[in-house]
Amino acid sequence: xxxxxxxxxxxxxxxxxxxxxxxxxxxxxxxxxxxxxxxxxxxxxxxxxxxxxxxxxx
Numbered sequence: 277x278x279x280x281x282x283x284x285x286x287x288x289x290x291x292x293x294x295x296x297x298x299x300x301x302x303x304x305x306x307x308x309x310x311x312x313x314x315x316x317x318x319x320x321x322x323x324x325x326x327x328x329x330x331x332x333x334x
Contacts, residue, residue: 280319284311299323 277299281290286304293299301312309325316323 277316277319277321280315281312284315 277294278290278292281287281292281299281301284303284307286307287301288304289300289302291300299316303312309328313324
């Protein structure tokens with residue numbers, strides 16, 4: 277999943293916890309939730325964006 281998310285254009289940082297079943301992703305404003313969810317699904321997992329916050333310094 278980390279590799280799939282990291283491959284999305286505009287993704288700056290990815291941290292995945294399979295134990296917690298969560299991923300924390302830092303992205304440019306241009307990256308949509310749909311693109312992130314598709315990347316997760318393509319890696320064989322199900323997921324959705326549950327919270328979105330502006331990046332620090334934005």
